[in-house]
Amino acid sequence: MTWGVERVTVAFGPTTALDEVSVDLDRGQIAVVVGGDGAGKTTLCRTLVGLEQPVSGEVSRPSRTCFQPETSGVWTDLTVLENLRFVAGGYGLGDDHARSRIEELLEVTGLGAAANRLGRQLSGGMRQKLGVAMAVLSEPDLLVLDEPTTGLDPVSRLEIWSFINRSAREGRAVLISTTYVDEAERGDMVVALDDGRVLASGSVESIVDSMPGRLFTADEKTGASSWHRGHAWRVWSPNGDDVPDAMETAPDLADVVTVAAIYREKVGA
């Protein structure tokens, strides 16, 4: 592990927001933190960048770390160009360097045509793209993005991911949080959070391989370990017994995360 958090616990008063959570981050790798609202994604991002202090556990990050909060961090009364120039000034980038870097970012994000538009006049997708561009402007070693794709349409989502892949390829470590499991499959490493605890973590393949029992697809709901997926029902058989009138199915990440949530619900752990 180059950077990351190790068995980190964060509490707000009596509430445990993160409970012994670990994430490894390496150069050129994308780690995706996935979970519903209230799972602890934002707390994890904020703890990693030093905005929250853990009760216990270790946090390590490079000095050049940049964070894009969920709200995008764009100043709504500044234009796209002014936002980027302001950030460049804050990092003390020289004029020539700043100019060429901003030009490059406007080009790859496709924001060039909107360079003189005010932050508040941008669509959600453009605003998030500008936020990511501001976060990578100073060429950080670690990029932390809190839900940059929430509420965005598929086109903007794909553009943001294209930009994130490019950042990783340039050698940065990236941590991105999302509520959507299909996005998690694009990461090198996934951490699924639920109620502040890790439901599953590792590479997509290792998480999928680690599912206990077997998974089936059936036409009807079969017991409590069964949920709706597509046009049929998934049935999880914890001890690997056959399920009558059902076909064995190879699980994907969404299935395994759902199984982990059902397991936690059952054992009440």
Add this chain to the structure above:
Amino acid sequence: MIEAAQVTKTFDELVAVDDLSFDVGPGEIVGLLGANGAGKTTTMKMLLGLLAPSSGRVDIAGRAVRDVDRRVMGYVPQGLGLYSDLTVAENVAFAARAFGVSPPSLHDAGLADVADRRVGHVSLGLRRRIAFLVARCHDPSVLILDEPTSGVGPLGRARLWETIHETAQAGAAVLVSTHYMDEASECDRVVLMASGKGVMSGTVTEIVERFTTVAVTADITDSELRRLQDAGGTVLMGHQGWRVVGLDVKTVSSLLGSTSAVVDTPSSFEEAFVALST
């Protein structure tokens, strides 16, 4: 149950919805998809009778929207439309009273434990379940859902979809707007909008099968990138190399002067979407 026939909506110069036609039958779940600004929200507002079409016809249960008894419709807006200062029980009672029905059982909905808590103090997953209960308490024959599961974890999402399928199985026509592949796959059919028009409809599998994306394993230089873009391609960096949407393999090969590192691959749902939206 829901029928939009050649519907157009203009705001001054702007054509927000352009000659859109689609229908949703009883028991059917149809997804309404489109990039931001494609006209989804305007379409939903016309179905709900909140906006009148400039031309064309919107019918609900065989009648023009303005003449429809509101009790036919159930609606879950993106913001959920609950009163955060009222308790869960009060919210449900208020909606039931407004529709002139007796309040549904909170126990059956698994909400008995939180009945006396203010809605503002319960989790988003629970708030979504309450909004669903409120929208369905009067047994509507049309259910309209705007991004119904955003922000909910996978198990919560699966449970909400069970409710949606149950509602459809009971005979309701369901229209869902969504941005997400997993959710679109739950629908019987999807209607894709771009620039106000209905550009394609069918099952997600049918739509994705119509598109391929060119994968490039070699590195693309800035000048090659510009050439591909000038030819009308959208060039994206995927997890395992470049992806070119909107151009065929032959064009990409000739523009890059290489055939070995260029292959045709199945499109993802998002890539099909990009191809249709640009």
